Amino acid sequence: MRIKSREDLLAVGKKALDQLYNPPVLKMNIGMASCGIAAGARASREKALRLSESEGFIVSDAGCIGFCEQEPLIDMLSPGMPRVMFKQVTEDRLEDVLEAYRAGRFDHKSVLGRMKHPESIIGEVVGLTPGASQSNGGIPELESIPFYSKQYKIALRNCGYMDPASIDQYIARGGYFGLFECLGEKDPGRIIDIVTASGLRGRGGGGFPTGRKWATARHAPGEPKNIICNADEGDPGAYMDRSVLEGDPHSVLEGMVIGAYAVGASQGFIYVRNEYPLAVVRLVGAIKQAERYGLLGDNIIGSGFNFHIKISTGAGAFVCGESTALMRSLEGRVGRPRAKYIHTVEKGYHNLPSVLNNVETWANVPAVIMKGAEWYASFGTEKSKGTKVFSLVGKIKNTGLVEVPMGTPLREIIYDVGGGILKNRKFKAVQTGGPSGGCLPESLMDIPVDYERLSAAGSMMGSGGMIVMDQDTCMVDVARYFLQFLEEESCGQCVPCREGIKQLLRILTDICAGKGKDGDIELLEELALTVNGLSLCALGGTASNPVMSTLRYFRDEYVSHIYDKKCRAGVCKGLFSYAINPDKCTGCRLCAIKCPNEAVGGEKKKPHSIDQDKCIQCRICYESCKFDAVEIK
């Protein structure tokens, strides 16, 4: 059936409300995004399906609700019962957890929290709400646990709260009402005004004002105009876009249709990196569903507006996340960037006006339309409005995806939301902005996340990767790591990037191997300026940032590597050794048993020692010791 009116849409939504909030029997929503699956959710799901055959409960899929550290996550709801999210429900624990839920036994070991607010922020606007509130059960609210209490979900509003393969559930949560609002608007320029007033800026890293980009495209000459979604997400450590595509693909489609109408485009592309096969599957399914309902394709909702979306896959090239390279790739060519004195918004795909925005930017659009520009602008700082999704990963306790209002201090994200450093080790730095970003030390932890503030400190917002590093991370090695990555990914066109990165890497590799010399730091600084200043595109143009920021804040580590030939973090092989502190060692022999080279010796219950000739510096002893007796010298 094709949806032609707002009433049709409302009817579809109302029918799916019960599926979402008031199922007739027990319902199990299993987190089936890539992180859930990697943690074992598929096996749990298969078991759940087998059990449901005899026991008659409903099994459904959900996207990633963000707390990836605790996957597999399963939330259960049942008539008259509280709605509870359970954590780490691997296959072997499923039956017990189910039984406990049914019996009303809520053990803090398996319960993450009670989902008090499953409703959607947009659903409320159109009158699609859960209805009856559920019972309490005396269980702490999910929304109040430290991981969630400082978050506010706009881009991630549906992830984990619905079945991503169900367009009906998307509609029941207020989806596609924004599309109706916009396509009913006689002057598409007004839509652009709303987006501009909201202050939405590109979430892929550039932070360019979205409304301004759309306005330029609207007035640029050339047909057909194009809408492109950049789902290449190449920054290592960032997976926000993957989550949105796997958990709520329709939010991106709706955003793109709205953008297409505002700008006057008739063709759209979603460029997805091939490392995200599940995202591609979800998108293909979502496009088919939207087309069937007449919400995409020809004559959308009977308005006469045509807009088609094609999915194109990447093939393993980080540089194709750069807008000009991405468009070359869409044309079936090698992804080499070009100079941008003429912007892609005027001449992009096939030299036609093209609006390229990131997944997260598109996902925000329907919320901006339905809740209003003023509402969106009420979040954040003066220049950075709204919220931002971060992938909080690395040496942190609560790893996962978090969406916080712009302006939240880094310290709160890392310690309150993130729960602090893993194994209670010492915080050293947080890396943001991927290979284009930088590392910020403890002294800057009160900086609020804001485009300008992060750049001023020598890092950048980037796409949202936030990698936490502790005392065991060598900052020189981190700079070397990013340059190694960029050397492989450089397209090779321009000399500063191709040759400059190679030389920077060579110097850093030597420093990490104990071959650093006097003058290296000055040479790095000089080279860094050249590479950043003269490269053709942003890959080379920001390539020096990791080096420059680590030199700025962790210069002592460089000095130590070069002059003392020492790596105090215990990473660069040959520049440190492991030794057992006899005062702390209890002689438990755990390290001796685990050592792959039998390098640990000693009598039982007496302090042990490491034979340096046999030690291969694999770190297993350091990681296994429960008494912190293995030290880095």
Added chain:
Amino acid sequence: MFLAQATLNTGAIAADIDYRVLDDLIEDLKGDPENLIMLLQAVQRKYNYLPEPALEYISAKLTIPLSRIYGIATFYAMFSLEPRGKNIVSICLGTACHVRGAERIKEHLEKHLGIGAGQTTQDMRFTLETVRCIGCCSLGPAVNINDKTFARMDPDRMAGVLKDYE
């Protein structure tokens, strides 16, 4: 010939091409040169690498110079011009996994399998590759074997996991 050289390295026999299958793949993608990258991906899914005769055929059918196809096959990291092993072991070296010790897993695997990253074992059982981020950053270090993702890996467990793959 550059591509014949490649197969000499592994001693593997080049794939037998069924041109009707290639025709189907080309037709699925509407014979559009813009879909070249996706076409090559489909070919690699079928043959586990990009056989030279297949590339020559595509060049002729789509009227694209072979040199341009070679350019694409060598620019994009996922493509292989050499036959690959039955099982593709892909170690994630993304930042989050790196910080959690992915390099050590790579060293351990290289030692265990006797090959370097990018190479294939003599018995064609395993190809070792590296990838920069598969998006499982919270559960790193992550290793993909074929289409299964193993989370929270460490060198200890790797050997055990590999045993299940023939």
